[in-house]
Amino acid sequence: MDTEIIELDLDRLPAVVELCRRALDLPEDAAEASAVVDTLAARAAADRPVLRLGAVRDGALIGVLVGSLSAADSRLGHVDLLAVAPEERRRGVGRALLDVAERRLAGLGATEVLLAGNPPYYAWPGIDVRYTPAVCTALRLGYHQDRTGWNMTADLTGGSPALRSTEAAERRLAGAGITVRRAEPADLPALAAFARDTFGGAWDAELAGSLGRPGAGAHLAERDGEILGFAAYGSSRPSWFGPMGTAPAAEGSGIGGVLLRRCLRDQAEAGLPAAQIGWVGPVPFYAGAAGARIERVFFLYRKPLNGQK
Known part of the structure; x- marks a missing residue:
């Protein structure tokens, strides 16, 4: 037939x-x-x-x-x-x-x-x-x-650089008036607006998929109610990290590394041995902040x- x-x-x-x-x-x-x-x-x-x-x-x-x-x-x-x-x-x-x-x-x-x-x-x-x-x-x-294109892999097993504590960095940020916390579904409108205004509006659906779904989540940094950065995971599938972004004015503050490792810690606590950072742009950032390595290459x-x- x-x-x-x-x-x-x-x-x-x-x-x-x-x-x-x-x-x-x-x-x-x-x-x-x-x-x-x-x-x-x-x-x-x-x-x-x-x-x-x-x-x-x-x-x-x-x-x-x-x-x-x-x-x-x-x-x-x-x-x-x-x-x-x-x-x-x-x-x-x-x-x-x-x-x-x-x-x-x-x-x-x-x-x-x-x-x-x-x-x-x-x-x-x-x-x-x-x-x-x-x-x-x-x-x-x-x-x-x-x-x-390429993905990077962050090891989530014990002793990995991806699971380094963020406590000291969060205390330093708090001293500058910056709060880092887990994002809630009620934060979605503000997060989507921040992403659109700062990065061009391609991440609304991914943020929506990361908030309020099992195996997914997000963290954000804010000062006086103004969002300075976010990181999310699990929108496509539980083992994938992203998207994330930091306001240009806050670059170099350490916010990105804190948000990244908070998300990776969530994924590790869910039992995942590794996380995929999809379609990576800034390779040096992820390598330095989480010890991630380029592992998958795509034509x-x-x-x-x-x-x-």
Whole structure:
């Protein structure tokens, strides 16, 4: 029987999760398949068009693709997740899913498709370099690499620099009139406004996902009721840290390191042995503040559609 590409409704998500657990070759990805699928296929649909495509043969789900339009630029379509059952690889399943996704995204107005994360709801920045078959497929189908991204890993086991005490630093900040505390759901409007005004407004959904959800949380620093910085974790999945930001006027005060380690301590107390700091920019900061190391590297790809240049 030929492979059929179908639309997947939310009732099929348990089957999608099970497929991803088998298809994602890296253990850390397979272990978090449920959180990844929920973030991409369910939560992301709240603020952007989302494609949920399945490849079916003889009634069995053998491949899945989740795609979306960029919330920031509707000309950009994203492939957020592509997984094919191990026994069905090299049979054109991934190509068939991508072909349909490209046509559907073009129909929604996209002029380019990116094999790259679509913040604030993304699984990975791009294709982990260890997924060699995926890299080969991207190149074979006309995608070209235009960026590289990376995650850093913070060790959360005993004695790790990530778990250094913040008490002395918090006392020093208190002497300057700065209070550091756990953020509460009631803080969300002020935090979102601070993030929009200071960093351009890309983190509203991630902050909302970090406040008031099991396995997630945030901390903030303030002076006289004015927010000076925040750090959050668990929005995409419990083991991921971010986003975080410090007001330019407060940079160099030590606020960032305190907020980071308070979040990492929460994650350690939840039983996590390590935290992923996703799509990192300031590598030296995380290395110095938490002993984090670059561990996952991702290639990001793009392809013009409909003859666009």
